[in-house]
Amino acid sequence: MGLIKRVGTKGLGTPSADDSTRQIPAAESSARVTPPSEEESTRRIQGQPTDEGTKQIPPAPSRPAPPTPAAAPAAPAADIHILPTGTLLQGRYRIEEPIGVGGMSVVYRGRDMRFKDVARYCAIKEMSQTAPDSHTRALNLKNFEREAGLLATLQHPAIPKVYDFFEEDRRLYLVLELVPGKDLEAVLEEVGKPISEARVAKWAIQICDVLSYLHKHTPEPIVFRDMKPSNVMVVGEDRIVLIDFGIARNLNRSDRKGTMIGTEGYSPPEQYRGVAEPQGDLYALGATMHHLLTNTDPRLETPFTFQERPIRQISPDVSIDMEMIVVKALEYDMGARWESADAMKQALVAIIGGAAVAGVAAPPSAPAVAKGTPQTELIWKFTCEDEIRSSPAVNSGMLFVGCYDTNLYALDAVRGEFRWKYATDGGINSSPAVWQDYVIVGSEDGALYACDMRRGSLRWTFRTGKPIRSSPRIDERVVYIGSDDQHIYAVDAVRGAPIWKYRTWNPIRSSAAITSQVIFIGGDDGHVYCLDVRNGALKWKQRTQQPVRSSPVFHEGLVFVGSLDQSLYALDAEGGWPAWRFRTGHYINSSPFVFGSRVFVGGIDGFMYALEAKNGRLAWKFEVGSQITSSPRVESGRVYFGAVDGNVYCLDAGVGTLIWKYPTNAAVVSTPAIADGIVYVGSMDHSIYALKG
Template sequence: MIRLRACLRANGALNRRAAQGACKDESRSVVNPVFAQYNHGRSVSLETQQINSSFDEGNNAPRRQLQAGVTLTQRYLIQEVIGVGGMGSVYRARDQHFPNVVKLVAVKEMINVAPDPAVRQTIIQNFEREANLLATLNHPSIPRIYDYFSQNDRSYLVLEFIHGKDLETIIAETDGFIAEEQAMLWGIQLCDVLQYLHSHKPDPIIFRDMKPSNVMINNNNDVILVDFGIAKKFQVGQKGTMIGTEGYSPPEQYRGEATQLADLYALGATLHHTLTRRDPRLEPPFSFNERPVRRINPAVSAELEAVINTALQYNPEDRYPSASELKEALFTAGRKTGMLSRMPTTSLPASAIKPIWSFACEDEIRGTPAFYQGSIYIGSYDNNLYALNAADGEFQWKYATDGGVVSRPAAYEGNIYFGSEDRRLHVVSARSGKVVWSYYADDPIRSSPRIAEGHVFFGADDQYLHAVNVTTGRLAWKFETTGAVRSTPFVAHELVYAGNEAGDLYAVDFRGDMKWRMNAKRAITSSPLVHGPMIYICSMDGTMYAIDAKNGWVVWRFRMGKGSIVSPAALDNMIFTGSADGFIYAVDAQNARELWRFRTEHQVSGSPAVSRDAVYCGSADGHLYCLEARTGRLRWKFATQAAITGAPLIYDDIVYIGSTDRRVYALLA
């Protein structure tokens, strides 16, 4: 009914307009360069099918695919077909040698149908070559090979099963364009694996079939190069057979020459396709420079477009001479546009950074140091709180509790406040380490104390948020929550904010009355950061929340790959955090847009700290990373011997960090 009326009105308007003449209303129009190409791109998947099926020429007999439920060599239980390649199908199978866990593998099948015995022999040789070649390779972007065998007219290769999608599918399924930084990251990873292949000894390996459908993106958002069926050990000067996918291959590959440069051209073509959604197989060959990336997708930076243009030059000598130079060019473009999210962790020698001093405790350090009047205070799992000279790391005193100390100490008027697994909040003299008073909670204290308004606020596993008088140690109030409080309270806007293990974030006023409560789906171990009118906090549900500090409304959510116990840090309009997915993130505070992400080698559970224009953050991979705040570019990293779970402290251009290798390090910021 409403719709009908709308149409009538519309028609009325249209008729009036027709009577007036259309030219009068030309005052506003919309240009949409994207629209036309978008529809164009829709037919891509169909075309791809055709191209795939053309590989099957010369074999008119219907292919007999294995049915689900068939077991190969009494070991690999076929589950389903996941792809159809040139020589046969690819299956997902379960490896039954591991009965208690579901171990999935990819089984690549090659059906030998050639009537000529010599050709059959060549096919088997090719297959075994692929198997042997793959078995010698060791790179995170190359699938591992587990096994290979032949049965009757079929040969099988058993490979790592990759949880993810191929890039062609991702391009087709993405609404709009894939983000530039994303394409750049994948491009850098592809350069990295090409660099590895091209420097293979004794002979370089030319992949020869770089295209989106041969690039898998796994659930970690990392690229895996698949289908090494035609990858060929390359002997310099020898002309190879002409294989490769039309559209992605460079001119010289059509003449039968395949060199490293051909892979780089195809990588350029793959990036062009990724950013423009224009399948080069549907375009005239070598026409990339007639449709520059930015004409189709204006959001792409001129810097990245220039790199892709160079990679796609007609003459090989005009292109980047090696994968490492293409990679460097991508990095440079990323730095210029501030889009760079990730640097290869191999780009800087980790050993270049020497600590100013280090100090060894008797057990792991999981907490964060505090600086007070020239000394560093840090707790350890060896039950002690240590006082060290900040300048040289000299031991001053230690204070023994009856449990591990994981919290960050707080300092106030000559005293140091810290919680312990022994359920107590200890207050000791900063100078002598003598006890001043202590306060008992009912369960371990893992939350760090926060001192404000004459009180010390902290949480405990007894589910309470405690407010204790800072000088007398007398309880002012305790606020009951529904779960252990391990989050460190933040005091601002005359409210105390803290999360708990039941996933609640509370705002409590100075009388201990709840002002508001916000609920996340999983535990909030992370400590709230109040920055301007907002609270930023992470949850084990894998989300960083921006919450209106006044009333608890969730303004935005930022999703990460895995849960997070990281407490965010802020610089201007940027919020930094990390997650168990191994990334350090920078997010725009206004709109939750990801500015960059940096990949570490393991979970990020320690919180970042900001100083000047740099972000410092530890990772369970044992490194402390120093990243440029605006770009995420790695400045340096420092290797400790074990996971870092605490946050760094930066004071006077010195970074102090504890590691589970039992040491505290002081480094030049």
């Protein structure tokens, strides 16, 4: 049973019988109900960091949204006793004004009246006892005494000096050097954008320096335990002073199972297991640097997600070296972090020294292309008599492709040798499909042709009323094809006899996706149709804003399809309603392709997109700079597609970086086919290419 109860728990309370929502009487006699020890619960969002230490009062109430929830109704603030200005303590320290209120202390700006002729100011930290129970009070007191004792023994320019320590009116006071300046949180707020790498490095080096001093403290190392921007003051010319040693403590190695102390967002994972080692301070410093370099507050992000927000993605100007230093500091595993503050400092010093050189000399990521291109090998090329818009199909060592010269070509896939061709009465836009030993393709002459795969002899034809630009899709002996005559046909693959047809109100240029029950196909009327495979009955149709020429794909209950309304849709396969849609900058003619958990699609806007199939989130996009109507194919972690700039592209499917590109002499709108590691694709330069990368 937990120590912590939620907000709103009123206490034990016996189960009230009249509560209508109560379903089952708890008849058991067990009275061992745990008392809710802390009424005000931890179960609230920590918009306001509940640090134990001093929090500088913000100079102006201009904070952004986050901390408001706790701030508005902040009950505790009212309870904290604040000394009025002019109060004299010990007959010597005059209270000027409060400058910070923390979880259990108030810090005042004070004036030491012993120096009568000069205004000598100091910081006076007062222990505020708000805890209701004596145990907590005693604990607070102990902490306070420890801080005083500890600080008094330390001597470092980045640690405030202790002047005095006394008790008055049952309150405890610590008189410290007044550090005139702003904390890093305030600095960041003022700047309002990521802070420059050089400046952050300068601060971080000094912080490493003081952490190193603390960690080397004898007899036992001191772990600061609460490194974060608001605990670091910047004085004058970027000099650093650590404030708030409220929770730093002598590292007592037997006391591992302590309670979590620190600030969520900055504290290392092991601190949640009660472990506090010097490496924890390095993690928190890494978190602090990440915050400063990116201006993203870790307290407002999902905890432990620094890796998901790489620094250079947010602030591209930051050097790789700097990012690596922070990444290493932020390792979850203590052993994988910098082994000491000194080691981290040295790495930082190296950057500052080499910054000028590195910044100018090394704009990386160019070599990928340079080394990629020569590796792409042309295995063969076969030239036809007109443009190739059709996409090749490879089957049983043969390649089939349609050409605008009216022929359906059959080539040897390995050597690119001509096997046969079949002449139709029109150009061929449609891409051939192979089923058993039939090759089936549509033609501008309006007919669907089925040829013998080996010899190229005609098996049957099926005539529609207008050109066929859709490509046949075959399943269970049925060919599904759309025609410009506005119909979707199901045709017997063996005999070419019609089984059913479905009428729409515009040409069908999209090709079908087939499941065991239904087909999905797009229409120029802007609809995506879902038809029963058995009889062509309409299950649903879903409207997009513009014609759908992209061909749908079905994957795990979703139908992916592009529309000329510039969106890629994921439609619920059963209802047809969009599950999500992703808007691009121009038409989508390209047909999506699903591989693994991602859907890939090319856009007329010149980008190849990789989206998470389940939610449409962009994984990456790659800019080609010219229209992509070719559809991507993914194999062995690589994405292949053509573009109107005449290149065939090969990208890394995981991250979307270019592996190679191969130039042809005209636009590539054909979709590649991949077999045995060879990429086959047609080009408008009349040739079909077999490439190996």
